[in-house]
Amino acid sequence: MLRLEGKVALITGAATGVEGKAMGLGGATARLFAREGAKVVLTDVNDEMGELTAAQIRADGGEATYLHLDVTSEGEWGNNIGAIERLYGGLDALVHSAGVTFRTTVEETTEKIWDVEMAVHAKGSFLGTKNAIPLMRKSLGGSIVLISSIAGLVGTPSSTAYHAAKGAMRMFAKTAAVQYAPEGIRVNSIHPGFVMTPMFEPLTSNPEAVAQRLAKVPLGRMGQPEEIAYLVLFLASDESRFITGTEIPIDGGYTAQ
Template sequence: MTSLGRLAGKVAVITGASSGADGSLMGFGGAAARLFSQEGCTVVLTDIKDAEGTQTAKQIADLGGTAIYRHLDVTSEEDWVDVLKETADTFKKIDILVNNAGSSARYTIEETTLDVWQEQMDIHAKGVFLGTKHVISYLRKNGGGSIINISSIYGMIGSPSSTAYHVAKGASRLFTKSAAIQYASENIRVNSIHPGFAFTPLTEVNYSKPDLQQWVLDRIPLGRMGSAMEIAHGILYLASDEASFVTGSELVIDGGTTAQ
């Protein structure tokens, strides 16, 4: 395995990282896990899709990386406490947390049920809060670290639907700044990434529909959707020491969508 070592010696936990198996459509978390490993990082892939996550971690390990999979429902405080403790016990430290898990809910305000509202807030807002709350003590022990929250351009702008998703991703965006300010003096950096429209397991069903695909393409100046690896490269930058002066920032990777 070629390693440029941009994350050499570091230990990362990535949520929603199941979709990264060879030959399958990758998600941002799975792509980041592969990239992190190539750069010398030990990676703990977590998700609720256990079979896929186990396969992705095994493939990364087979390529010579250090990678394991653990079940972590980001809405469960118990899961967070257990997985972070096991990671620190096994690999002696934690340097990086990528809060990537997510789900979509394309409903207007009147279509949005309380259950949908709650589910979106739980995954995207509560999940990011719980992960951050429980990883801080490990990062502090280490003299610092990097937390990367995968928000969305939908955490910055509106659209005709996805009501609860917009609100929840907006919460993750501002939570990032609150955390960045609270922990900057301890060298713990916290940043958000705002991907635009990308073709992944999460969006495949909707973006395969010709009318919706066209609607999306009409909104991307670069004229195509993004790939998981194009987002993963942004995650890698913020995780690495190359971003040592970057905290509380928003990295938009959207082919120009929000520049209009």
């Protein structure tokens, strides 16, 4: 029995799952979910890579569809949920992995940067959850996994608005979890540390910046996207059915200190 057999899953920010290229968390999760028997709906704003990722998953024998979804648009959420209802009649899992990052201090952060970070991470979590709930209700329950960050748990010298937005995801997950637990809809946030994805790649041109970060990781290395995907898989599956409203760091020990 596969771990997500028969389940329908919507993943945001899932375009970065193209074979041979640096894998993102959404793309790695989509690939793993498909291998574990889920019907995966990949969404992103990067349509070319999203379509390619979905096509590669299908070529590997998985069930995958790509749909365009800007997570900051309530109208686009409505269209996507409507499309999934027509396609499958229900929804069992939502994974919010779309993300952007601007490495700026408080004074360097413009109003625009603040608004973008809040829109993609905090508002995206809210709109996704709000729109997914009615379809999860039809499936008699579901699991929502918000991919926050260690930045949602502790501060650093940079990425001001990213920290604030990731912290908002953590608390939003808790209040949504309490509200919808009676209907069997679970909501959790996960908090990855440094993971080698397209988002982190620009930093690798600065070995000193990488070394500084790794010095703070007890396990002494960066995470791999698939290692994060396995935690998302557990939370999306029925194996975690008694877990809701919690935050799970997956960071090589970074926040244990």
